[in-house]
Structures are given as structure tokens and as C-alpha cells.
Amino acid sequence: MxxxxxxxxxxxxxxxxxxxxxxxxxxxxxxxATLEDMDDDSNERxxxxxxxxxxxxxxxxxxxxxxxxxxxxxDSSGMDGFFNTVGATAFGTGDERTARNVAMRTTLTExxxxxxxxxxxxxxxxxxxxxxxxxxxxxxxxxALTTVQAGLASVTPSDCSGLDTIDASLATVSTLSxxxxxxLNAISSCSFIDTSGSAASLNTVEKQLNSLSTNADNGCxxxxxCAPTDLACRALELSCVHDKLTSGSQSTADDGIxxxxxxxxGCYNPSACFSL
Amino acid sequence: xxxxxxxxxxxSFVFAATAFGEETDYNFESTRQRGRGNTYTAAxxxxxxxxxxxxxLSEAKPKTVEFRWFEFDVMVGDNSIxxxxxxxxALGGSSDEMxxxxxxxxxxxFGKRQYLRFQLLPIGLRFxxxxxxxxxxxxxxxxxxxxxxxxxxxxxxxxxxxxxxYGFPVGKNMKFGMTVRPTYRYFVSADVAAxxxxxxxxxxxxxxxxxxSMTSGMYVPVDLGMIWSSSPSFRFGAxxxxxxxxxxxxxxxxxxxxxxxxxxxxxxxxxxLGSWNLDTSxxxxxxxxxxxxxxxxxxxxxxxxxxxxxxxxxxxxFQAGVSEGWYSLxxxxxxxxxRLAVSNYGVELGEEAGQRQDRRWGATxxxxxxx
Numbered sequence: 001m002x003x004x005x006x007x008x009x010x011x012x013x014x015x016x017x018x019x020x021x022x023x024x025x026x027x028x029x030x031x032x033a034t035l036e037d038m039d040d041d042s043n044e045r046x047x048x049x050x051x052x053x054x055x056x057x058x059x060x061x062x063x064x065x066x067x068x069x070x071x072x073x074x075d076s077s078g079m080d081g082f083f084n085t086v087g088a089t090a091f092g093t094g095d096e097r098t099a100r101n102v103a104m105r106t107t108l109t110e111x112x113x114x115x116x117x118x119x120x121x122x123x124x125x126x127x128x129x130x131x132x133x134x135x136x137x138x139x140x141x142x143x144a145l146t147t148v149q150a151g152l153a154s155v156t157p158s159d160c161s162g163l164d165t166i167d168a169s170l171a172t173v174s175t176l177s178x179x180x181x182x183x184l185n186a187i188s189s190c191s192f193i194d195t196s197g198s199a200a201s202l203n204t205v206e207k208q209l210n211s212l213s214t215n216a217d218n219g220c221x222x223x224x225x226c227a228p229t230d231l232a233c234r235a236l237e238l239s240c241v242h243d244k245l246t247s248g249s250q251s252t253a254d255d256g257i258x259x260x261x262x263x264x265x266g267c268y269n270p271s272a273c274f275s276l
Numbered sequence: 277x278x279x280x281x282x283x284x285x286x287x288s289f290v291f292a293a294t295a296f297g298e299e300t301d302y303n304f305e306s307t308r309q310r311g312r313g314n315t316y317t318a319a320x321x322x323x324x325x326x327x328x329x330x331x332x333l334s335e336a337k338p339k340t341v342e343f344r345w346f347e348f349d350v351m352v353g354d355n356s357i358x359x360x361x362x363x364x365x366a367l368g369g370s371s372d373e374m375x376x377x378x379x380x381x382x383x384x385x386f387g388k389r390q391y392l393r394f395q396l397l398p399i400g401l402r403f404x405x406x407x408x409x410x411x412x413x414x415x416x417x418x419x420x421x422x423x424x425x426x427x428x429x430x431x432x433x434x435x436x437x438x439x440x441x442y443g444f445p446v447g448k449n450m451k452f453g454m455t456v457r458p459t460y461r462y463f464v465s466a467d468v469a470a471x472x473x474x475x476x477x478x479x480x481x482x483x484x485x486x487x488x489s490m491t492s493g494m495y496v497p498v499d500l501g502m503i504w505s506s507s508p509s510f511r512f513g514a515x516x517x518x519x520x521x522x523x524x525x526x527x528x529x530x531x532x533x534x535x536x537x538x539x540x541x542x543x544x545x546x547x548x549l550g551s552w553n554l555d556t557s558x559x560x561x562x563x564x565x566x567x568x569x570x571x572x573x574x575x576x577x578x579x580x581x582x583x584x585x586x587x588x589x590x591x592x593x594f595q596a597g598v599s600e601g602w603y604s605l606x607x608x609x610x611x612x613x614x615r616l617a618v619s620n621y622g623v624e625l626g627e628e629a630g631q632r633q634d635r636r637w638g639a640t641x642x643x644x645x646x647x
Contacts, residue, residue, distance in 0.1 A: 014570070014627040021632050023422045024387025047425075051470075055424035061470070062383060062423040079471070124471045125425060192471060 012040045019048050028055030043122050046114040050107040050125055057103035061132075064090050079192045080203040083131060091136040101140075101179070104133040108182040123189045130186030131193050131205045137179055138208050142270040144172040145263070152232040152241065160240035170244065174260045180212065181257050188256070208274045215273045216258045216266035220251035223268045236265060299623050299634070300567050300600075301536060303327070303435070303457070303497065303517065304413060305351050305393060307638035311606015311619035313578030313597020315557035317542025318503060318513030322589040323347070323400075323615070323642055326407055326441050329501035329515045330453025333405040333443025337588070340646055344400035344409075347642035351415075353391035354635040382420065389625060389634045391417040400644075405453075409439040425470040430488075432464040441499075449506060455499040459522075462492045463532060493532040497522040509546045515539070521566065539563040542576075552583040553590060572629035573600045586612055587646070595619065601630030606638075614643045 015038050022031035031052035035045055054061070064086060091100050111126040151166030187193045187209065195202065195210040202210060220242070226233035235241050245261035258266075267273035304327050309316045316328040321335040323344060336342070359381070366377035393415035400409040418430040437460060443453035466488045497518045505511040515538075522535035542559035559576040562569050578597025582590030591610035597603070602622025609616055617640040626632035 014631070017627040017631060020421055021387060021626065023424065026423065028424070048422075051422050051425040060423050062386075062426050065426075066380070066383070121469055124469060128425075128471050 012038065012042070016044055016048060019052060023048070023052060023055060026055065026060075028052050032056050041115050043114045043116050043119045046110055047122060047125055050111055050129065053103045053107050053110075054129070057100045058092070058096060059100055059103065083135075083203040083205040086132065086135055088136045088139040097136065101133075101136070104129060105179060105182065108133070108186050112182070112185060120191075123186075124191060126186040127190030127193050130183040131190075131209075133179070134183055134205045134209060137176060137183070138212075138274045141173070141176050141180075141263070141267070142274065144169050144176060145267055145270040145273075148173060148264055149232040149268070152235040154231075155235045155238070155241065157235065157238060160238060163240060163244060166244075170260065170264075173263055177258055177260045177263050180263075184209070184213070184256055184258070211274050212258065212267075213256075216262045217254055217256065218262065218266050219253040220246055220259065220261035221265060223265060233268060236268070298567070299625055300538075300562065300569060300573070302538075303499075303535070304395060304411075305349060305638065307349060307351070307617040307619045307640040308595070308606065308608055310351075310599070310621040310636075310638050311578070311595035311597065311604055311608075311617070312555075312557060312580045313559075313604055314561075314576045314599040314621070315542060315544075315559040315578045315597065317515050317540045317559045318511045318544040318557060320511075320544070320546075320555070320589070323644055324640075326402075326443065326453070326455070327409075327439065328517075329503065329513055330407075330441040330443050330455045330499060331451040331501035331503045331513070333402070333407060333441060333453055334445045334451040335443075335503075336402060336405060337646075338404050340402075340404065342400075342402040342644055342646045344397070344402075344642065344644040347395070347397040347400070347640065349393075349395040349638065349640045351391070351393040351636050351638045353389060353417075354637070355385070355388040356390045356392055357637075359385060359388075359390055383423070386420050386423050386426070387632065389417050389419045391415070391634060391636065397642075405443045407439065407441040409441070410437070411439060412436045420473070422470075426473045427470050428466070428468040428473050430464075430466050432462075434462045435459050435495075437495075443501070449504055451503040451505075453501040455497075455501075457497045457499070459495045459497060459535075460492070461495055461532060461535075462490070464488060464490045465533075491532045495522045495532075495535055497535055509548075511544050513542045513544070536566040537564060538566065552581060555580040555582075569600075569624075570628050573624055575629070576600070578604065582608075586610060591615075597621075600624035601628075602633050602635075608640075613645075614641060616641055 015034055019031040019034045022028070022034060032049070035049045035052060038045060065082070067090065091097050107129055108126055111122055111129070114122045147169035148166050151169060154165060155162045187195070193206060195206045195213065199207060222236045223233055226237070228234070245264055247260070249259055251259040251261050306316070306324050306328070308322070308324065309319065309328070316325065319325045319329065319332065321332045325332045362381040366381050393413070395411065395413045397409055397411045400407065412434070414432070414434040416432045420426055420428045437458050439455055439457045441453060441455040443451060445451050468487055472487060500516045500519060502514045503511055518535045518537040521537050538561060540559055540561040541563060542557060544555055544557040547554045556579050557577065561574050561576060563574070576597070576599045578595060580590065580593050580595045582593025585591040587610065593608050595604070595606035599621065601624060604619060604621035606617065606619030608618070619638045620635070621638065622633045622635050624631065625634050
């Protein structure tokens with residue numbers, strides 16, 4: 001006579017609801033604490049944790065959406081319009097940007113490890129977060145790669161002295177390489193980000209990711225044409241630089257993974273690397 | 277890029293509403309019973325109580341005819357009232373300014389359900405313990421949650437049909453009743469994921485039609501009721517609404533959500549204070565756990581202090597109560613041809629009692645003549 005068994009809401013459901021209530025009231029730290037205290041993991045918990053971490057880092061998608069719509073000057077609408085209009089400034093600067101990068105990184109990692117695989121709602125959130133994160137990361141990557149090149153230009157070819165000057169910026173590129181890997185993984189199963197197709201059909205983020213994959217996912221190869229006066233480019237031919245860039249890691253063309261070496265060498269011209 | 281496929285919000289999502297707590301579903305709402313903490317199971321006879329416990333019909337004066345020609349109930353949430361006011365304030369200026377103002381308005385609406393309900397019972401007839409009562413009810417709500425990754429849901433539920441009730445005594449202390457309520461239901465719902473909300477909000481031409489599920493069908497809910505009274509001052513009641521989750525006709529069974537059953541127990545104690553009655557009542561709803569409410573959400577209690585003037589029922593009264601952890605207040609007055617009731621009450625939208633409130637106002641205007 002009864003359609004299905006039914007039961008009291010579990011403590012888990014009550015805790016999930018408590019986290020939602022906290023977020024509705026914009027108490028994101030409280031929501032993170034509630035969700036982290038839960039004994040049972042679930043995809044719903046992962047999705048809420050993603051929202052809570054973004055909020056705790058000061059990333060309010062509704063506010064970004066408001067800013068995008070109020071300043072919209074694009075012909076496209078919907079998700080294309082959103083990504084065409086949202087800018088890296090939405091992610092702040094300095095410590096604020098760092099905190100948001102950490103939140104994005106943690107969120108994508110946690111969503112990728114959601115207990116039930118193949119959940120479209122989890123994939124869509126990961127895809128959206130990944131696409132959104134692309135905007136500031138491309139900007140950061142251009143800065144870091146330019147700094148690496150400046151360091152490479154000061155390396156003495158005979159004894160590789162001065163190579164240590166690129167350590168800090170190379171560490172940043174290495175982190176960016178890991179972050180791009182998370183993003184490419186996140187957008188791989190997604191209904192609204194598709195990096196294939198003609199340039200005219202892609203939004204800004206899709207273009208940048210398409211260009212990144214096309215230019216950088218080519219293995220660890222020295223740029224084919226280095227002008228004799230381009231000291232940074234010539235430095236890429238040095239074995240000591242090659243060893244530092246690879247650090248024992250593999251770089252395989254078209255494997256969907258952008259290594260540090262691929263990023264430095266494939267995006268030797270940063271401004272051209274990230275746009276079609 | 278591939279345009280966002282809004283059709284991914286499949287029918288399987290529609291009834292899940294995982295991020296939106298379900299409020300307890302009742303076939304009707306009553307301003308008066310909401311005022312006394314939503315207690316109804318052992319209530320004494322009044323115009324509306326047979327809708328909840330048909331056994332109470334056996335207490336109506338025998339060999340009398342009651343003709344009701346109008347009843348209108350409206351329930352509206354505080355949030356809805358605020359939102360209408362906010363939107364009116366946001367209107368004006370250029371279209372861009374208006375859009376910005378309206379979006380600003382909704383920045384403060386996360387977790388606040390926008391709710392409106394009305395009930396119209398245009399006519400009702402009672403012959404002794406037998407009642408015929410056509411009805412139309414409708415509620416709508418819309419809600420957004422979680423600003424960082426906004427999600428949205430809405431429901432619209434319209435039911436129209438005929439209530440046919442009969443109550444009869446068995447022995448000295450027992451009363452039984454039954455209602456059959458053939459109902460046509462039109463149910464609209466949507467449960468919209470974060471990415472869909474962004475897609476819709478950022479689109480100049482909304483695509484909301486694609487994500488809304490509409491179902492309709494014929495239901496035949498059956499309610500059973502019982503009252504046992506050991507003395508004029510104490511009574512115990514039991515009701516079982518929508519027995520078997522409201523029998524759904526075959527055509528609707530595959531697509532429409534069930535109207536879930538609700539087994540409730542309750543008591544009422546009446547203390548006479550001169551011409552006035554002080555009624556104390558307590559209910560325990562959803563005893564079969566069909567609506568998945570936590571134990572504290574099942575508890576309801578309230579008092580009504582009133583007295584009769586023209587009818588056997590209290591014709592003026594003041595009420596207070598607690599339902600699902602939220603207080604309620606109410607009052608009503610009968611001015612012979614018309615009866616007006618107003619109440620203010622809280623409805624639980626979360627999982628636990630006292631977790632997430634939607635505060636509402638209820639108002640009822642009804643008219644009847646008894647021969």
C-alpha cells in the first residue's frame with residue numbers, strides 16, 4: 001500500500017541543512033566547520049563544501065554575476081556571456097587572491113574525489129569552478145612565465161651560473177602546472193565548456209584553454225626558432241636548464257597534462273600562448 | 277561551445293529537492309488551527325474541522341442543514357510581503373538600473389522562501405453528519421539558496437475537487453468519520469542547479485520553460501478519523517489522511533508525486549470558565565514517518581480561549597501555540613453572517629524543529645447559515 005519505506009531525517013541530513021542555513025546567512029566559516037565535522041561523506045557534502053570554501057575565501061558567485069550583468073557589454077548571453085565578461089580582477093589581488101586560489105584548488109581536488117563517481121551535478125560544479133579559475137590563473141601564468149624568462153636571460157651558458165634566480169618563479173609555474181591539470185580534468189566531463197570547435201564559437205575561457213592545450217601539451221621541446229639575440233630562448237637549450245625544468249617528471253605530448261617544462265617551453269611567448 | 281543543455285535537469289531531479297527541506301504537506305491549511313499550534317486531531321466541531329477529522333461531523337446538530345456559500349483563505353509568507361515591497365522600490369530608472377536593483381534585492385533573499393497559498397471553497401452543504409464541499413487550493417513557492425553557488429527551486433500545486441465526508445457515532449463515547457476527496461491536481465516544480473541558475477540569470481532570453489516539470493492527474497485521497505471522549509472536557513482523536521499515500525489513478529501514477537499519508541494522534545482538554553472555554557490541545561503528526569519529519573517536528577501544541585455567542589462553536593477566540601518549534605498566535609470573530617480569522621505562525625523548512633523558519637500570515641473569511 002505504501003510506495004516506499006521512509007524514515008526520520010538522519011543526523012547527516014540535519015547537518016547538511018545546517019550548513020546550507022549557514023551559507024544562506026553568509027556564515028561560510030561556520031558551514032565549512034559543520035561540513036568538516038561530519039562523519040559521513042557524500043556527493044552532496046562535497047558540493048556544499050565547495051560552495052562553503054568559495055564563500056569562505058570571499059568568492060560569491062552571485063555577486064560576481066551581478067557585477068558581470070551590470071557591466072555586461074557582450075553580444076553573447078548565458079554562460080558564454082558570463083565567461084566573456086568576468087575578469088581576473090574579480091579574484092582580487094595579493095593575499096586575497098592567494099586565499100582564493102587555495103580555495104579553488106581545494107575545491108577542485110575535493111570534487112574530483114567525490115565518493116560517487118559520474119555524478120553530473122558534481123561534474124558541472126567542478127567544471128564551472130575550473131572554468132572560472134582559469135581567468136586569474138592565465139593572468140598569473142603570464143606573469144610567472146615572463147619572470148622565468150627574465151631569469152633565464154641572465155643564466156651564463158658556460159657554467160649555468162645564475163640559474164637559481166628562476167627557482168621562485170619556476171615553483172610558481174610548477175604550481176600553475178598542477179592547477180591547470182586540475183582544471184583540464186574538471187572540464188573534461190562538462191555540458192557547458194567545450195574547448196573544441198572554431199575560435200568564433202568559443203568563449204574567452206574556452207579559447208584560452210584550447211590555446212593552452214594546443215601550444216603547451218606538446219612534450220618538453222625547445223622552441224624551434226630561437227633568435228641568436230634571445231638569451232632566454234637560447235638558455236632553454238642548455239642541459240642544466242632542461243634538467244631543472246623537467247626535475248625528473250615526464251612530459252608527453254597530447255596527454256591532457258601540462259608539465260612545468262611544457263608550460264615554460266610551449267608558452268615561451270605567454271601572450272600568444274593563451275589566445276587563439 | 278555547446279550551449280548548456282538545460283534538459284539535463286531530468287524528471288528524476290524534479291521530486292528530489294535535496295537542497296530544499298520539505299514542509300509538511302496538508303490537503304488544506306486552516307488559519308484557525310495554525311493559530312493554536314496547528315492542532316486539529318481532537319478539535320471540536322466548527323466549519324472547517326471536518327476537513328481534518330471527519331468524525332467530528334457526528335457532533336454537528338442532527339437534522340440540521342448548514343449552508344456555506346463562501347470561504348476564502350489566504351496564507352502569505354513574511355518573505356513574500358518583503359519581496360513585493362523591495363521589488364516595487366527597485367522599479368524605476370533605466371532597464372539596466374532596474375536589473376541591477378532587482379538583483380541587489382535578491383542578494384538578501386537566499387534561504388527565504390517566497391510563499392503564497394489560497395483556498396477557495398465556494399459552497400458547502402452539510403446535512404446532519406454528511407458534508408459535500410467542492411474546493412480549489414493552490415500554493416506557490418520560489419526559493420534560492422547558497423549565494424556562492426546559487427541553486428533555485430519552485431513549486432506550484434493546484435488541486436480542485438469535491439470533499440464528501442460522513443461522520444457517525446458508535447456507542448456513547450466513540451465517533452468515526454470518513455472523507456473521500458476526488459481531486460484533480462496540477463503540479464509544477466523545478467529544482468535548478470547552480471550552473472543552470474547562472475545560465476538563466478545571464479541569459480537575455482530565459483529558458484526556464486525547459487527546466488520546469490509539469491504533471492497532472494486524478495487522485496482519490498481518503499481520510500479516516502476517530503474521536504473518543506471520556507467526558508465533555510476531554511477527548512482523544514486520531515486521523516489518517518490520504519490513506520495509502522492518496523490513491524492515484526493509473527494515468528497519473530507514473531508522473532505525479534504522491535500526496536503522502538499522515539497518521540496523527542491528538543487530545544484536547546476543555547476547561548469551562550463561566551461562558552468562556554479554555555481549550556488546551558496537543559497533536560503528534562506524521563506517525564507513519566511518511567513525510568520524513570524529525571520527532572520534534574511532529575509535536576504541536578496550543579491553547580484557544582473563546583466563547584460562543586451565535587453558534588455551538590466559539591464565536592470569538594484568541595489563540596497561541598507552538599508547532600515544529602515555532603510559536604503561533606491567532607484570533608477569530610464571528611459576526612453572525614461572516615467569520616473572520618487571522619493568525620501568524622511559523623513553518624519549518626529544514627530538517628529539525630526550529631532549524632529554518634518561514635513565518636507566515638493566514639487570513640480566512642467564511643460565511644454560513646444553519647437551518
